[in-house]
Each structure stands twice: as structure tokens, then as C-alpha cells.
Amino acid sequence: MQNIFLVPVNFSNYTILKKIFLGLKDIFPNRVFLSEAEIDHALAFSIERNQYYSSRLIAEAIPETAKLDGKVVMLAEFDLYVPVFTFVFGEAQLNGKMSIVSLCRLHEEFYTGKTDDELLLKRALKEILHELGHNYGLHHCRDWDCVMHSSSIIEQVDIKGGYYCSRCLEQAPEINLLSGAQ
Ligand SMILES: [Zn+2]
Ligand SMILES: [Zn+2]
DSSP states (O other): OOOEEEEEESOOOHHHHHHHHHHHHHHSTTTEEEOOOOOOGGGGEETTTTEEEHHHHHHHHHHHTTTOOSEEEEEESSOEEOTTSSOBSEEEOTTSSEEEEESGGGSTHHHHSOOOHHHHHHHHHHHHHHHHHHHTTOOOOSOTTBTTSOOSSHHHHHHSOSBOOHHHHHHOHHHHHHHTOO
16 A cells, blocks of 8 residues: 655645645545655755755655655755756656655746746646656656656646646556556
8 A cells, every 4th residue: 555645844835735735635535644754954955056955855854754654745845956957846766755846936926926826736736746656667758648748847837737648557557556546
């Protein structure tokens, strides 16, 4: 049995956290739990970039979440990076346990100054499913209807589909078990 643990890291917006939790539970009934872990996010901060190094946060969280039996999705509000990119929406261990998603650049305010919580929720769920897909061994998919399509800018997050295509599901049958589908 696999479970998914949502672990907020230095999170303050509990309204959106709850919406994301419930949204994810709708997709994977009985498999999603909110959890806590002692993760010192300050250790991952880069002064030059004013961002947090996502790989460092993942490494730090591994021992802190060792007791959680399942996938761990860290959820952050601060901006994430890996050295080769300006920013990342998230990062995951391929065929692993850990992932992290940031809401920072999923907020519509970031681009247009307008608040759109519905859109934020939709984007967050897509990016969480995407990173989980990597945890289940999926690589990027060429199908724009598939949530495993890569997205390096927000328009690509909005264009791509909200769930896995049938080819990806065939490659990662555990996801069907999680969702309760046969
Ligand atoms: Zn990806
Ligand atoms: Zn796909």
C-alpha cells in the first residue's frame, strides 16, 4: 500500500494548503495525508539568488521523513531553483520517495497581479501530480494532454492536461492503484 504525505515547509497559507490537500484526496482517495517534518529551509537559501535550492531541501528532508511510509511531497511558498535553471516549479527523485513543489510561481499574482485561487489550485495539483509521476518512474511525456509534459513556463502548466495519459499510466501502474482505478 502506498500513501502520499503532504509536508508543508515554512507554509503560512493554510486556506490554500487545505484546498490542495482536499483536491489531492479527491484524486487519490484514502491515500493522502498531511504530515509535518523538521526541515530547516534556511540551509537551502542562496543569498545571491534569493531563492531556495530544491535538491538541498530534498536531501535534508530524507532523514526527517524516514518514518513516513510512502511518497513525500513537500509544499513550499518560497521560490525554488537548481543551479542550471533560473527557477523550478518543483523537483522530484526519479523512482524515489521525495519531491517538492513551490507555489511561488503558480500564483497568478506573480504574473498579472490578479489573485485567482481556483487557477492556483489547478496549477498546484498539476505540478504535484507531475512530480509524483517522476517518483513513480515516469519521464517527461510528449502528449500535451498529459500532466507529465514538461513545463518550464507557466503557460505550459496551464496548457497541459491535469492527469496522466494512458501511456504513462501503463508505465506506472501503481498510480492506478492509488487512484482506485482498475
Ligand atoms: Zn518533470
Ligand atoms: Zn503521458
